[in-house]
Amino acid sequence: MHTVQRQLHTDHYHLQRLLNCLSHEIECYEYNSHENADLTVILSALDYVHDYPDKWHHPAEDVIFSKLEQKGVKECPLIEQLKSEHRQIIQATHTIYELFNMAAEDCIVPANQLLETTRHYIALQKQHIHKENEYIYPLMNKVFSDQEWDAIEKAVKIRNDPLFAHQSKKEYELLYHYIFDLEAHKNH
Ligand SMILES: [Fe+2]
Numbered sequence: 001m002h003t004v005q006r007q008l009h010t011d012h013y014h015l016q017r018l019l020n021c022l023s024h025e026i027e028c029y030e031y032n033s034h035e036n037a038d039l040t041v042i043l044s045a046l047d048y049v050h051d052y053p054d055k056w057h058h059p060a061e062d063v064i065f066s067k068l069e070q071k072g073v074k075e076c077p078l079i080e081q082l083k084s085e086h087r088q089i090i091q092a093t094h095t096i097y098e099l100f101n102m103a104a105e106d107c108i109v110p111a112n113q114l115l116e117t118t119r120h121y122i123a124l125q126k127q128h129i130h131k132e133n134e135y136i137y138p139l140m141n142k143v144f145s146d147q148e149w150d151a152i153e154k155a156v157k158i159r160n161d162p163l164f165a166h167q168s169k170k171e172y173e174l175l176y177h178y179i180f181d182l183e184a185h186k187n188h
């Protein structure tokens, strides 16, 4: 498997873990919850999604997806749909970040709005990843030659994941520990 391809698979795994944590944290907005949501963690998670998956993962896929379309694969309609979902996801990250930022600045945002918008966002992200894993990643694994992967790598320029890579950025340290602690807790 080529480096770019491996990175994209790893990104999906990481993004799903992050979405699971986000999903856990927003449950604090349920009317019967006894805990307060940790806005620092939520904002950090959204900041990361904006910083890495929205800035590198989806644009890298767009390059690859366009090359798949040039090959005239029969999955072109699905590929078009996924490319449009990228734009939708990037916009949604922005909207939801603004919403939580308002909540953090003590503006009144109804708990139900935060809950529903985030649930919808998580569902959008997850079904998007599922379609790619199911239909498009196996396809790109089949159709590109090593030379084509090299050309893709030149075009997309691999970047370090600022949260999950070995030397993650200091600004995501709290989020990093939150994710690992929550997973450890859930596995017991
Ligand atoms: Fe995608």
Ligand SMILES: [Fe+2]
Binding pocket: 012, 057, 061, 129, 132
């Ligand atoms: Fe993806």
